[in-house]
Amino acid sequence: MSIGTKIAWDDTVLPFQLDRPDMRGRIARLDGVLSGVLRQHDYPPAVEALVAEMALLTALIGQTIKLRWKLSLQVQTDGPVRMIATDYYGPSEEGEPARIRAYASFDRDRVTDARGFDQLGKGYFAILIDQGQGMTPYQGITPIAGTSLSDCAASYFAQSEQLPTIFALSYGRSTEPGVKEHWRAGGIMLQHMPKASPFAQGGGSGDEGLLEAHDLVDGDDKENWNRVTMHLNTVEEMELIGPQVAPTDLLVRLFHEETPRVFDSQPVQFGCTCSEDRVRQSLSIYSAKDIEKMTTEEGRVTADCQFCGAHYDLDPATLGFEAGDGQG
Template sequence: MDSQSPDMKTRPEGPVRAPSAVPIDDAALPYEVDALDVRGRLVRLGPALDDILTKHDYPAPVGKLLGEAIVLTTLLGSALKFEGRFILQAQTDGPVSFLVVDYKAPDQLRAYARFDASRLGTAKDSGALLGRGHLAMTIDQGPDMSRYQGLVALDGGSLEDAAHEYFLRSEQIPTRVRLAVGEEWRSNDGGRHRWRAGGMLMQFLPKAPERARQADLHPGDAPEGAEVHAVAEDDAWVEARSLVETVEDVELIDPELSGERLLYRLFHERGVRVFKPLVLKAQCSCSRDAVAAMLKSFSPDDRAAMVKDDKVVVTCEFCSSVYDFTPDEAGVEDA
């Protein structure tokens, strides 16, 4: 391998401006490092994440796992260029048997998880909490368009591992993902702990596609001694990936460190360009009309079985909003 790839570029003569020192929470910051042919997004979540997680009072390990899923979904969903949805959903045999994150373009987030408290035990990391199952990533372009879905097996690894596997198998784009979630405590905040999260996605997108070639997938049960196809990684990608791997969790969630300063720390020798951040918010799409329409999709017998104390009560699993209906409003027929 040459010491420098043919298409690698030198550092720009100078920065257009200094990196902003003002941190921005609940935002996705697109960036690119032209000299290394990489692009990506840096996500910081504060109040929006805290709003989603505290609505359900999750145990800390479950909140951290769902927070990681929310960051991963935001990193991917914020790339949508149309009015649609990016949905991440995991179904597993682990203590957290189900989780879903719904990103509605351009800027709305909601999420929830189901878990068995009796099985949480000492499970702390995402691999132990999820166990074995599958992770589905769905792009929903609207009612008149077909859906795209990618599936990744979960086998005790982390959500970062699953994301890397997804890009290797489905997108075949060299990609690095970093996720971090933590709780912040400040003495002037009444002793309340608040959730924070950060994440980073970086992809190698050179003009010459042969530079982005990756090794073939593991041959699985190939005969012993079978030659495994090896591909030398491009120098630019090796450098960029090595820099991102130095990022610590605390840097991704530090409320005093701006996203621009973090990117400058990483890529100042090569030059990094940032674009207008996308501001995000926690917002559920449920409504009384939507719930009423959902009730009408059930059979008359099912609707009748929902009546308790002369009313039908529906609680949104995403935002915990409660909707009360009289039997007549719920479409329950008179006996």
């Protein structure tokens, strides 16, 4: 089977549990999602890789949370890549796909040929959970740490949630002969079920004293954690990306001694929530004088969505709180 062929477990997240060590996990495979995210932009290769990794993390983390609306991941740094932002919208109905969107802001003149993570400077990794109208959003922040965005995510869970977490990710361009070049990604997320936090006393063993996963486990839990992560570290890149090995077969290969159980998979797709109505709503706080300052020489107000590239061209007379009823 060609890697470029659409297969049943592309753009899905498969939840699973390892009963023996009391751990939960997710396996994700992304294909069309990444195409939807990346084709909207002319990113340098290093930036593309960062956005692909961030989208994969978003799919894995988003599926672990019972969302009524949105999970957002964000990285902000003083490096060449200033910001990466992703959103995961939970399905509105059971059986429907979740939606993912992502974009990066960067200084093209400062981006080098170095690998993606080296394009980040000092900054932070943040997770925002917004359950919708009437609910107070939750935000957790941790410094940029380790050597990858997955290290940052694992550090976040250790520091902010005190949940031992580990990721194994693979992503890159598929360049098979006869198949259009495109991005694919796959990964596994493992978490110890929440009961280990009482062992997290004092500083951690990570950069600048940050907690790491092994700081949060002790006794039998530590033995289980070390054994399972040792098995996870044997995973090969092509096993993560597919298509030769189904996620269920990969679980058996890696964790057959841990009594793995799988649950219903969650389909994911690229999706943006922007619309003309949302643009109009965002501009409704401005006066006619403010709107005039935004008007182009052609007498229009324009807006572009950073996530999906949609372009909106609006009549300034219909915008702002002083606008008439007509739209154009």
